[in-house]
Amino acid sequence: MSNLSSNPIGLFDSGIGGFSIFTTLKKIIPREKIIYVLDNKYAPYGYLTKSKLKERSIEIINFLISKKSKTIIIACNTVTTNLINFLRNKYSLPIIGVEPGVVPASLKTKTGIVGVLATRLTISSYLFKKTSKNIIKNVRIISKEGKNLIEIIENDKIEKNSTLKVLKSLINPMIKENADVLVLGCTHYTFLVNQIKKIIKNKMTIIDTSEAIAIQTKKILNNERLVSNSKENNSNLFFYTGKPIKSKILINEKLRKIKI
Ligand code: DGL
Numbered sequence: 001m002s003n004l005s006s007n008p009i010g011l012f013d014s015g016i017g018g019f020s021i022f023t024t025l026k027k028i029i030p031r032e033k034i035i036y037v038l039d040n041k042y043a044p045y046g047y048l049t050k051s052k053l054k055e056r057s058i059e060i061i062n063f064l065i066s067k068k069s070k071t072i073i074i075a076c077n078t079v080t081t082n083l084i085n086f087l088r089n090k091y092s093l094p095i096i097g098v099e100p101g102v103v104p105a106s107l108k109t110k111t112g113i114v115g116v117l118a119t120r121l122t123i124s125s126y127l128f129k130k131t132s133k134n135i136i137k138n139v140r141i142i143s144k145e146g147k148n149l150i151e152i153i154e155n156d157k158i159e160k161n162s163t164l165k166v167l168k169s170l171i172n173p174m175i176k177e178n179a180d181v182l183v184l185g186c187t188h189y190t191f192l193v194n195q196i197k198k199i200i201k202n203k204m205t206i207i208d209t210s211e212a213i214a215i216q217t218k219k220i221l222n223n224e225r226l227v228s229n230s231k232e233n234n235s236n237l238f239f240y241t242g243k244p245i246k247s248k249i250l251i252n253e254k255l256r257k258i259k260i
Pocket of ligand 1: 013014015017018043044045046047075076077078079119122150185186187188
C-alpha cells in the first residue's frame with residue numbers, strides 16, 4: 001500500500017450530476033473518502049466554449065490536487081469527451097472519466113438503432129464522434145441535445161409534467177425511428193430515470209455508465225496500490241462554487257462554498 005492511499009479521491013462536475021457517480025462509488029468502494037466539487041458557478045458546462053471548459057477543468061483539478069487527491073474522477077461526460085486526453089497528458093495522477101455508453105449500447109441493440117441524450121458540447125466532441133463512428137457496423141446513433149435538462153434537474157423540477165413533456169419531445173422521435181436502447185450521456189440525466197421510464201415503457205433499454213465508472217475506479221486504485229484501509233466512511237467533503245445549492249437531492253449533505 002502506498003502512503004497516498006489514505007488520501008481522498010477528487011471528483012467534480014458542473015453540479016448534481018456527479019452525485020450519481022458519488023452514490024455508486026460509495027456502494028462499491030465505501031471506505032474511500034471523496035472530495036466533490038460542484039462547479040455550479042460555470043454550469044451548464046455543455047454550453048461553455050471548449051477553451052473555457054479547459055481553463056475551468058484545470059482550476060478545479062488544481063483545487064482537488066491542493067486537497068491532496070490521490071486520483072481524479074471527472075464525473076462529467078462533457079469534460080471527459082472534450083478534454084480527457086489533454087488532462088491525462090497534463091497531470092501525472094490517475095484520471096478517470098465518464099463518456100456516453102455507446103459501445104455497450106451497440107452490443108445491446110436489436111434494431112441497430114441507438115438513441116443518445118447528451119449535452120451540446122458532448123455531441124460535438126471529437127471523442128464522441130469517433131466512438132460513435134467506430135462502433136459495430138450497421139448501428140445507427142440518433143443523438144439529441146438535452147436542452148434545458150440541467151436547469152430542470154438543478155432546480156428540483158424533475159417530477160413536473162412540463163419535464164415529462166420536454167423528455168417526450170426528445171425521446172419519442174427516437175422511438176419512432178425504432179431505437180431500442182437509450183444512452184444517458186450526461187451524469188445529471190440519471191436523476192430523470194423515473195420520468196424517462198414512463199415514456200419508454202418496455203420499448204427501450206437504458207444505458208447508464210455510472211456503475212462502470214465505479215468499477216473502473218476500484219480497479220485503478222488496486223493497480224496503483226492506492227486502496228484506502230480507513231474504517232470511516234462518512235468523511236466526504238462537498239464544495240460548490242456559485243450560488244447556494246438547494247436541491248433536495250443533496251439535502252443530507254453539508255455543502256461548503258469555495259471561491260475559485
Ligand atoms: N453532468 C455533466 C455531463 O455529464 C455536465 C452537464 C452540464 O453542465 O452541461 O455532461
